[in-house]
Structure formats: C-alpha cells, structure tokens
Amino acid sequence: MTEPVLELSGVTKDFAGVRAVDAVSCALAAGEVTGFIGPNGAGKSTMINLASGLLRPTQGSIRLRGANVTRTSMARRARLGIRRSFQHPHLLAGATVDSMLRLAASAPRSGGIRDRKAVADRFGLGDRLDQVVTDLPYGHQKLLNLAMLWVGRAVVVLLDEPYAGVGPEHRDAVTEAIRTMAGDGAAVALVEHNLEIVSSLAPTSVVLDLGAVIFTGATQDALRDERVLTAYLGSAEETA
Numbered sequence: 001m002t003e004p005v006l007e008l009s010g011v012t013k014d015f016a017g018v019r020a021v022d023a024v025s026c027a028l029a030a031g032e033v034t035g036f037i038g039p040n041g042a043g044k045s046t047m048i049n050l051a052s053g054l055l056r057p058t059q060g061s062i063r064l065r066g067a068n069v070t071r072t073s074m075a076r077r078a079r080l081g082i083r084r085s086f087q088h089p090h091l092l093a094g095a096t097v098d099s100m101l102r103l104a105a106s107a108p109r110s111g112g113i114r115d116r117k118a119v120a121d122r123f124g125l126g127d128r129l130d131q132v133v134t135d136l137p138y139g140h141q142k143l144l145n146l147a148m149l150w151v152g153r154a155v156v157v158l159l160d161e162p163y164a165g166v167g168p169e170h171r172d173a174v175t176e177a178i179r180t181m182a183g184d185g186a187a188v189a190l191v192e193h194n195l196e197i198v199s200s201l202a203p204t205s206v207v208l209d210l211g212a213v214i215f216t217g218a219t220q221d222a223l224r225d226e227r228v229l230t231a232y233l234g235s236a237e238e239t240a
C-alpha cells in the first residue's frame with residue numbers, strides 16, 4: 001500500500017454493554033477504494049461513524065496524514081477533507097440540486113472547491129441542476145449525495161452503503177462516481193453488502209465480524225477465506 005492517508009489503530013467502541021468495534025486497525029490510501037464488508041451487525045457503520053468523527057472511540061487512535069484527529073469534531077474533520085455519506089441522503093426539502101451543491105461547496109475547506117457544473121456533469125446530474133431534490137429519483141438523490149462530497153474536494157471519502165436503495169438504472173453511475181473520486185486521488189472506504197460490487201471496485205478489503213477485523217488483504221482472497229465464509233454463512237464447509 002502507498003503511504004496511508006487515514007489510519008485507525010486499535011480503535012474500539014463500546015455502547016452500554018455492546019462492543020460494536022473491537023480493536024480495529026486499518027488504513028486507507030490515496031487513490032484507492034478499500035472495501036469494508038461483513039455480516040449484519042459486524043460494526044461497519046460504527047467504523048464509518050468513528051472515522052468521520054460522528055462518534056468518539058472508547059480506545060484507540062485515528063490519524064489523518066499522521067496528525068491525530070481522534071478527538072477532532074466531525075465538522076473540523078470535514079474541513080480537513082474527511083467527508084462521509086449516510087445510508088440515506090441528507091438533503092433539504094425544497095432545495096434544488098444546484099443549491100445543495102452550492103451549500104456543500106460553501107463550507108470552508110482546506111483544499112478549496114470544485115466547479116459545481118463540472119461535478120454535476122461527472123455525476124450524471126448535469127441536466128438536473130434546477131430540479132428540486134425531493135422530486136429526484138432516489139438513485140439521483142444518492143448521486144447528489146456523492147457529488148456534494150466531491151464538490152468540496154474530499155481527501156478521504158467514507159461511503160456507507162452508497163448503492164442501498166439505488167435501482168439498476170443508476171448503479172453504473174454510482175460506480176462511475178466512486179471511480180471518479182478514487183481516480184482523482186481520494187482515499188475511499190466503501191461499506192457495501194454486495195460482494196460483486198466490492199470486488200469490482202476495491203482491490204483490498206477489510207472484513208469485520210462481531211466488531212473485529214477477521215481479514216485484511218486482496219478482496220478476491222477474502223471471498224475464499226475460511227474465516228470470512230464462516231462469518232457470512234455459519235460454516236465454510238457449506239460453501240465447498
């Protein structure tokens with residue numbers, strides 16, 4: 001891996017009696033998509049919440065290009081270029097695509113902003129700038145969510161199930177958007193249940209089970225790893 005941009009070291013998160021994330025260490029590199037996979041309840045969303053600053057870890061540290069951001073707020077991390085999407089897009093009712101992009105570009109960012117029209121064109125929204133966001137098909141709302149991350153020049157992009165709820169007609173555009181972000185140098189974390197999608201986008205993956213990392217390495221190898229198969233299916237032998 002090239003020099004990591006974002007590094008989690010021994011990160012643990014406890015919620016009253018539940019260890020959602022258990023001593024996770026992993027790294028994201030510039031220009032690469034890293035898959036985060038694992039069965040339901042494995043800790044993937046909590047990991048994104050910790051990396052983005054929505055939650056603070058119980059233990060462990062998070063570094064952005066070597067600087068400790070473990071206790072840094074989500075707003076400050078966003079200014080530093082750590083941007084995230086949620087499973088459901090956070091859009092303002094009544095706003096247009098262009099006004100949402102303007103809003104996303106207006107917050108102070110260390111890396112400056114991209115041209116809104118150019119971003120909209122790259123994310124399949126070029127002819128929808130004046131459309132009210134709540135009138136958009138859900139797939140376009142998710143694409144707008146990604147475009148809003150990108151217009152502010154994200155350094156790290158944390159994507160929590162960007163394909164969830166997206167119909168087949170918009171899936172290729174989501175894939176293209178993710179490739180664009182990594183191709184332009186972002187370190188991308190992709191939480192996704194569809195393993196075919198993960199293996200097409202992410203050369204390496206981190207597999208979580210019950211909050212702990214059970215595999216880190218080539219995504220193709222993860223799909224053949226006995227511990228991973230057991231975590232998903234209960235018994236590796238069933239898949240033989």
Ligand SMILES: Nc1ncnc2c1ncn2[C@@H]1O[C@H](COP(=O)(O)OP(=O)(O)OP(=O)(O)O)[C@@H](O)[C@H]1O
Nearest residue numbers: 015018019020038039040041042043044045046047
């Ligand atoms: N705010 C919370 N309070 C208590 N427990 C929580 C909280 N958030 C998550 N958990 C628990 O932490 C564990 C990990 O949850 P998380 O949502 O991170 O998993 P996930 O891998 O994203 O699951 P899914 O694929 O179903 O979205 C689960 O047992 C969940 O119930």
